[in-house]
Amino acid sequence: MTTKSVLVLKVGGALLQCEMGMARLMTAAAEMLAAGQQVILVHGGGCLVDEQLTANGKETIKLDGLRVTPADQIPIVVGALAGTSNKILQAAAAKAGIVSVGMSLGDGNTVSAKIKDERLGLVGEVEPKDATYLTFILSQGWLPICSSIAISSQGEMLNVNADQAATALAKLVNGTLVLLSDVSGVLDGKGQLIHSLNKSEIEHLVAQGVIEKGMKVKVEAALEVAQWMGKPVQVASWRDAEQLKTLVKGGSVGTQIQP
Numbered sequence: 505m506t507t508k509s510v511l512v513l514k515v516g517g518a519l520l521q522c523e524m525g526m527a528r529l530m531t532a533a534a535e536m537l538a539a540g541q542q543v544i545l546v547h548g549g550g551c552l553v554d555e556q557l558t559a560n561g562k563e564t565i566k567l568d569g570l571r572v573t574p575a576d577q578i579p580i581v582v583g584a585l586a587g588t589s590n591k592i593l594q595a596a597a598a599k600a601g602i603v604s605v606g607m608s609l610g611d612g613n614t615v616s617a618k619i620k621d622e623r624l625g626l627v628g629e630v631e632p633k634d635a636t637y638l639t640f641i642l643s644q645g646w647l648p649i650c651s652s653i654a655i656s657s658q659g660e661m662l663n664v665n666a667d668q669a670a671t672a673l674a675k676l677v678n679g680t681l682v683l684l685s686d687v688s689g690v691l692d693g694k695g696q697l698i699h700s701l702n703k704s705e706i707e708h709l710v711a712q713g714v715i716e717k718g719m720k721v722k723v724e725a726a727l728e729v730a731q732w733m734g735k736p737v738q739v740a741s742w743r744d745a746e747q748l749k750t751l752v753k754g755g756s757v758g759t760q761i762q763p
């Protein structure tokens with residue numbers, strides 16, 4: 505185990521629809537915890553939100569990878585992310601023998617949150633604030649499982665992109681950030697894994713339309729943290745058992761986003 509700093513592991517929502525993926529991830533997390541590696545699990549749940557919105561007759565609009573979240577949709581979004589998604593992961597953790605604490609960005613003064621852009625409605629932008637709550641959970645050997653619902657000082661419930669949520673928590677604890685999605689990393693125009701990317705290469709691929717939508721948000725979040733910490737951030741896959749094994753050993757997987 506070479507990673508001594510807290511590992512901030514973000515998983516995308518598609519994981520929640522894959523029993524085997526969740527079981528493998530939690531087995532990996534249990535191994536890391538047993539070896540003394542502290543882990544914070546941050547999760548998305550975009551596909552669950554899509555399903556719940558459709559079931560409630562609501563329309564989904566995204567701008568540059570972010571969900572436009574009008575006030576009438578926020579109860580559904582909060583229910584899907586801070587409720588169902590969070591508890592599905594806690595249940596998977598329990599099955600792997602992990603003691604977890606389900607939480608949201610809105611808990612324990614962990615981050616400060618404000619509306620990101622009026623055009624997006626109740627979408628939040630968060631900054632790291634106070635690590636006391638998370639540090640306590642980690643000190644117990646427990647696994648914090650954090651959803652990306654934040655609360656502003658005005659008392660608004662805000663929907664935060666989960667990659668950006670993970671960014672704020674990684675900065676807060678000066679941790680090592682790994683973003684796990686349903687693809688093995690950032691892929692080139694031919695679907696091949698790109699092992700390493702720097703700022704100008706990212707800008708080029710975004711301009712070409714090779715990196716788009718959710719991956720654009722992810723890579724930009726990763727670059728921000730890589731530059732802030734002066735060390736690479738990894739974008740990899742929770743689907744890939746080999747990548748998980750390598751991660752448990754503290755190795756590098758997927759695409760390294762360079763500072």
Ligand SMILES: Nc1ncnc2c1ncn2[C@@H]1O[C@H](COP(=O)(O)OP(=O)(O)O)[C@@H](O)[C@H]1O
Pocket residue numbers: 515516517518548550667684685686687689690691692714715716717718719720722
């Ligand atoms: N260059 C790219 N490489 C890999 N995936 C890409 C790329 N450009 C766009 N994507 C899309 O981004 C998705 C990952 O982003 P997102 O759906 O937000 O993931 P998550 O829910 O895991 O955060 C991939 O499944 C893929 O459809």
Ligand SMILES: CC(=O)N[C@@H](CCC(=O)OP(=O)(O)O)C(=O)O
Pocket residue numbers: 515516517518547548549550551553569570571581585627628652663664665666667718
């Ligand atoms: C503002 C915004 O876009 N919020 C996201 C939060 C969930 C998320 O990011 O889920 P994934 O990691 O599965 O994509 C959403 O509503 O879909």
